[in-house]
Each structure stands twice: as structure tokens, then as C-alpha cells.
Amino acid sequence: MSDTPWYNRGLFSSLNLRQKTLLTIALTGLLLAVIFISGMMIDANLPTDFSIKMRPPSFDHIFGTDWMGRDMFIRTLKGLSLSIIIGIGASIISSIIATLLAFLASVNKYCDEFVSWLIDLFASIPHILLIMMISIALGKGAFGVIMAVAFSHWVNLTRVLRAEVLQINTSEYVSLSKRFGKGKLWIAKEHILPLVLSQIFVGTLLVFPHAIMHESSVTFLGFGLSPHEPAIGIILSESMTYLAMGAWWLAFFPGLALLIVVLLFDIIGDNLKRLFDPSQANN
Amino acid sequence: MVKINNKKLAKFLGYKAIRLLILLIVIAAISFIMIQLSPIDPVKAYLGQRIVSQEQLAIMGEYWGTNLSLGDRVFGWLSTLASGSMGFSLIYRVPVTEVIMQKFTASFILMAVSWIISAIVGFGLGVLAGAKEGTWIDKAIKTYCYILQSTPTFWIGLVLLMVFSVYLGWFPIGLSVPIGQLSDTVTFWQWLYRLILPAITLSIVGIASITMFTRDKLISVKQSDYVLFAKARGESFWGIIKNHGIRNILLPAITIQFMSFNELFGGTILVEQVFAYPGIGQATVAAGLRSDVPLLLGVVIISTIFVFVGNLIADMIYEYVDPRLRGEDDE
Numbered sequence: 001m002s003d004t005p006w007y008n009r010g011l012f013s014s015l016n017l018r019q020k021t022l023l024t025i026a027l028t029g030l031l032l033a034v035i036f037i038s039g040m041m042i043d044a045n046l047p048t049d050f051s052i053k054m055r056p057p058s059f060d061h062i063f064g065t066d067w068m069g070r071d072m073f074i075r076t077l078k079g080l081s082l083s084i085i086i087g088i089g090a091s092i093i094s095s096i097i098a099t100l101l102a103f104l105a106s107v108n109k110y111c112d113e114f115v116s117w118l119i120d121l122f123a124s125i126p127h128i129l130l131i132m133m134i135s136i137a138l139g140k141g142a143f144g145v146i147m148a149v150a151f152s153h154w155v156n157l158t159r160v161l162r163a164e165v166l167q168i169n170t171s172e173y174v175s176l177s178k179r180f181g182k183g184k185l186w187i188a189k190e191h192i193l194p195l196v197l198s199q200i201f202v203g204t205l206l207v208f209p210h211a212i213m214h215e216s217s218v219t220f221l222g223f224g225l226s227p228h229e230p231a232i233g234i235i236l237s238e239s240m241t242y243l244a245m246g247a248w249w250l251a252f253f254p255g256l257a258l259l260i261v262v263l264l265f266d267i268i269g270d271n272l273k274r275l276f277d278p279s280q281a282n283n
Numbered sequence: 284m285v286k287i288n289n290k291k292l293a294k295f296l297g298y299k300a301i302r303l304l305i306l307l308i309v310i311a312a313i314s315f316i317m318i319q320l321s322p323i324d325p326v327k328a329y330l331g332q333r334i335v336s337q338e339q340l341a342i343m344g345e346y347w348g349t350n351l352s353l354g355d356r357v358f359g360w361l362s363t364l365a366s367g368s369m370g371f372s373l374i375y376r377v378p379v380t381e382v383i384m385q386k387f388t389a390s391f392i393l394m395a396v397s398w399i400i401s402a403i404v405g406f407g408l409g410v411l412a413g414a415k416e417g418t419w420i421d422k423a424i425k426t427y428c429y430i431l432q433s434t435p436t437f438w439i440g441l442v443l444l445m446v447f448s449v450y451l452g453w454f455p456i457g458l459s460v461p462i463g464q465l466s467d468t469v470t471f472w473q474w475l476y477r478l479i480l481p482a483i484t485l486s487i488v489g490i491a492s493i494t495m496f497t498r499d500k501l502i503s504v505k506q507s508d509y510v511l512f513a514k515a516r517g518e519s520f521w522g523i524i525k526n527h528g529i530r531n532i533l534l535p536a537i538t539i540q541f542m543s544f545n546e547l548f549g550g551t552i553l554v555e556q557v558f559a560y561p562g563i564g565q566a567t568v569a570a571g572l573r574s575d576v577p578l579l580l581g582v583v584i585i586s587t588i589f590v591f592v593g594n595l596i597a598d599m600i601y602e603y604v605d606p607r608l609r610g611e612d613d614e
Contacts, residue, residue, distance in 0.1 A: 126586050128549035137317035213435050221568050248445045255438035262433040
């Protein structure tokens with residue numbers, strides 16, 4: 001038995017680790033882009049055809065059809081692209097919040113205490129409950145969900161960035177800069193931000209899977225997108241009505257598709273992390 | 284034997300109690316303001332599609348308190364909270380404390396069962412994966428955890444429901460009480476029978492993090508010098524895992540498990556919704572959807588205390604039980 005792992009044999013054996021990481025990112029990214037764009041192109045108002053309602057999966061409708069004769073594959077694609085939009089919005093906003101708070105923490109001791117306290121505060125309410133409350137406060141809908149997910153997912157990234165900024169702040173070149181009379185803002189912009197930019201970027205991508213999952217969860221509970229949207233959460237909560245009748249395909253495939261999208265984002269995030277942070281690559 | 288310094292413990296607990304108090308006040312205030320800011324009219328949310336006359340609407344408004352000003356509402360709620368009661372649930376029509384006590388007991392059993400299952404199974408799998416690092420067993424367990432971390436909780440519930448209730452017919456579909464029976468007359472076995480699927484779902488979700496943690500810890504223990512020395516002494520492989528591995532990682536693993544109360548509570552809400560288990564999760568969703576503000580706030584407060592207690596126990600294990608972390612001032 002040879003010691004080379006499976007990916008070092010065969011087709012990809014000529015590539016090094018970096019090229020392989022890049023290839024993985026490119027392929028997963030392409031797949032997600034295809035899902036997203038095809039979902040965006042689809043008109044949300046699918047034709048209803050009661051003559052083919054509740055059909056199990058077949059070659060015509062690979063995910064089956066629902067009680068109104070709509071093709072589940074198309075509805076799932078549409079739902080996934082909605083999830084991806086919400087995920088993009090939520091993770092960008094949450095990393096903006098995280099970045100701002102991390103820099104706020106570096107201003108002085110009291111600000112640092114305040115940010116730590118905020119982190120504790122947000123970590124002490126169960127996530128789902130927090131998302132529900134914020135979504136209710138903002139009147140549900142896409143805006144409510146994006147804000148709710150954004151405001152509950154900045155905690156981890158803030159912790160990481162705060163530690164990073166603190167470390168950079170104690171470095172020699174920053175104290176040298178201070179001696180030269182540079183302002184705090186200038187140091188933050190010129191010395192700290194460029195160094196943490198890759199962390200922010202990776203952090204945003206790593207929030208993504210959680211954001212999508214939590215979005216579908218609150219939508220499933222009825223606190224997210226309105227029932228008219230073909231979101232995955234809506235599709236799954238509708239499917240519960242038909243489960244007892246044996247319509248397993250209504251719940252199985254959309255959930256599986258969501259799982260795959262979440263996994264793909266996870267893979268991209270992990271691989272980008274390796275690319276940006278080679279010291280961690282062996283873990 | 285664990286030696287505990289009473290004075291230090293009292294100081295520690297007092298500090299934690301003050302923290303909890305501040306936390307609860309802030310969370311209660313923020314949640315109340317957030318719900319009051321909501322553009323959703325609670326009366327309309329409660330009525331749904333039903334058609335009512337203007338007079339009835341006015342009566343409803345009075346019952347709900349929507350005709351009061353924001354200041355009156357904040358004051359009224361705070362004064363009832365200060366008197367030790369959390370108000371009156373609008374949809375269950377009994378005091379909030381009563382609803383929460385009843386529902387939380389049901390959920391607590393569900394959470395406790397799945398918490399223990401996931402701790403035991405997760406720890407076992409983690410030790411197995413860590414011990415057999417690099418083999419197919421390790422890879423299988425790792426892949427399983429990796430996929431599980433990306434799976435929405437409620438979907439696992441739906442899949443289990445489809446397989447075991449609909450397809451195999453082993454378990455009932457939802458409903459924690461058999462049809463045509465009062466909830467008081469449910470026997471222990473009937474109730475246990477209905478607990479199985481939700482508990483399994485919740486444990487499957489909880490396993491992933493504890494398994495990965497145990498695995499990583501065990502691998503780092505295996506690379507340590509004392510394990511190398513134990514090997515040199517000729518101890519058997521599983522003997523080393525048992526005497527040096529598990530003894531070292533058991534306590535951190537328990538700590539991690541206590542810190543997972545946050546996810547546990549979130550998972551319970553979803554699982555109860557899927558299986559129609561009448562616990563705190565269902566009450567939360569009902570309260571949120573039908574704008575039962577007192578009940579929703581009560582749940583927020585209770586869940587915050589619940590998560591806090593989990594973290595407190597984890598902290599106490601760190602501070603007092605773990606012999607490696609006990610400071611010199613304890614002696």
C-alpha cells in the first residue's frame with residue numbers, strides 16, 4: 001500500500017497543495033455561482049398544473065412535484081438562490097459590525113470592556129431566540145431576517161479580530177508610528193486594517209454557512225420570509241402537512257440541497273483560510 | 284478529593300450572581316423595547332384572518348394593552364416584574380410563570396436526555412476517532428461530524444420522522460398525547476415512547492461538536508511526552524488511552540458539553556416544532572407568532588438563566604474541580 005493519499009494519485013498528481021486548494025475553490029465557487037444564477041433567472045410565479053400534483057420524483061421532475069403541480073427542483077433552486085442572497089447580505093453586515101467593534105475595542109480600556117460586555121451579552125441569549133426577536137422587531141420579511149442574522153453572528157469574528165488588533169497594537173512598528181506622531185485613525189487605517197483584511201474576508205465567508213442555516217431555521221418557524229416566497233424554510237414547513245401522506249420528496253430533496261450548499265460554502269471558507277494563513281494549513 | 288475554599292467560592296458565586304442580575308435587567312429591557320418597536324400589530328397577528336367589528340377590536344386592544352402609551356407599557360411591565368410575577372400569558376390565559384414551569388419541565392427532560400446521550404456517544408466516538416487517527420474509522424467519524432455541522436436541525440427531524448414514523452410506522456407522527464386522551468392520563472411508557480424520536484434528533488445534532496473536540500484533544504495528548512514515556516514503559520495501546528488519554532480529556536469534554544446549553548436550547552425549539560412536542564419551544568414559537576409579549580419575554584429571561592447556569596457550571600469545573608487549574612491560594 002502506498003502512502004500517498006488518494007488525491008495525490010491519478011489525474012491531479014501533478015498539482016501541488018496550493019494549486020489543489022485553488023482548484024477546489026474555483027470548482028466549488030463555480031458550482032455555487034451556477035446554482036445562484038439559475039435560481040435568479042427563474043420567475044418566482046411557477047405555473048401550477050393540478051393534473052400532475054403530488055408526483056414522486058421521475059425523469060420529468062427529478063425532485064417530484066408539490067400539491068399544486070409545481071416542479072420541486074425549480075422551487076428548490078429558487079429557494080437556494082434566495083438563501084444565498086440573504087446569506088451574502090447577513091454575513092457582509094455582520095463582518096462590518098465585527099470590524100467596527102474590534103476597532104472600537106482598541107481605542108481605550110473602557111471601550112474594550114464595553115465590547116467584551118457586548119460579546120457576553122449576545123452570547124448569553126440562545127441564537128434562534130435572538131434572531132426571532134430581532135426579526136419580530138423589524139417586521140419579519142427579508143430585511144428583518146438579514147438584520148437578525150447579521151446582528152447575531154458578529155460575535156465570533158469580533159473575538160478573533162479584537163485579539164488580533166490588540167496584538168498588532170502592541171507591536172514595535174505601531175509604537176514607532178505613535179512616536180512619529182501619527183494619529184490613532186491613521187495607524188488603524190495604515191497599519192492594522194491591511195493586516196486584518198484577510199481575516200475579515202475569511203471570517204465573512206465562514207459566517208456564511210451559519211447564516212444560511214439560521215435563515216432557513218427561522219423561516220421554518222415562521223419568523224422569516226413571508227410564506228409567498230419559495231424559501232427553503234417555507235418549502236420544508238409546507239412539506240410537514242404532506243409528510244403523513246408519504247410525500248417524502250417534498251422535504252427530503254430541498255433539505256439535502258440546502259445541506260449541500262452549506263457544505264460547499266464551508267469548503268470554500270476552509271480552503272480560503274488555508275490559502276491566506278499558510279501556517280494553519282497542516283491542521 | 285476535591286478541596287474547596289469556601290471563601291473564594293462565595294466570592295466567585297457572588298460575583299456571578301451580580302453579573303447575572305445585570306445581564307437579566309439589560310436583556311429584559313432590550314427585548315421589551317425590541318418587541319415594542321415591532322411594526323407588527325399584536326391584535327391583528329392574534330386575529331389572523333378572522334373578521335371582527337370595530338367594538339370588538341377596541342375590546343381586544345384593551346385586553347392586549349395596545350391602547351396604552353409606550354411609557355405606560357414599560358412602567359407596567361417593569362412594576363409587575365419587580366413584584367416577582369412575569370405577567371399573564373395572553374394566549375394560554377394563565378400566569379406566565381405557570382406556563383413556563385409546565386412547558387420547561389417537559390423540554391428539560393427532552394434536553395437532559397439528549398444532552399446525556401450526545402455526551403456519551405460523542406465522547407465515545409471522539410475517543411475512537413482520536414485513538415485510531417488516520418484510519419478509515421477516524422475518517423468516517425470526521426466526515427459524519429463535518430456533514431452534521433452543516434445540517435439544519437429541523438431537517439434531520441423531518442428525515443427521522445419520514446423514515447421511522449411514516450415509512451416504518453414505529454412511532455406516532457407528532458402529538459405528545461395520544462388522540463382521545465387527556466394529558467393527565469398519559470402513562471409513563473406512552474410518554475417515553477413519544478420522547479424517543481425528538482431526543483434522538485437533538486442528540487444527533489449535539490454529537491458533532493463534542494466528538495471533534497474530544498478527537499483533537501486526544502490527538503494532542505497522544506503527541507505528549509508522557510504518552511511517549513508510557514509507550515517506552517511498555518504499556519498497552521488501550522491502556523495508554525484509558526489511563527493517560529481519557530483521564531486528561533474527560534473534564535474539558537464535560538466543560539464543553541456544559542457550554543453547549545445555548546445550541547441545545549435553540550435545537551429544542553426547532554425539534555419541538557417538527558415533532559409537535561408540547562414544550563418551551565412550541566410555546567416560544569406560538570408566543571412569537573401570535574404576539575404574546577409577556578410569555579415571549581418570560582421565555583427570553585428563562586433561557587438566558589438556563590444558558591448562564593450552563594456556563595457557570597463550566598466555569599466552576601475549570602476553577603474548582605480540575606486539579607491542574609486549581610491555583611496555589613487554594614491550598
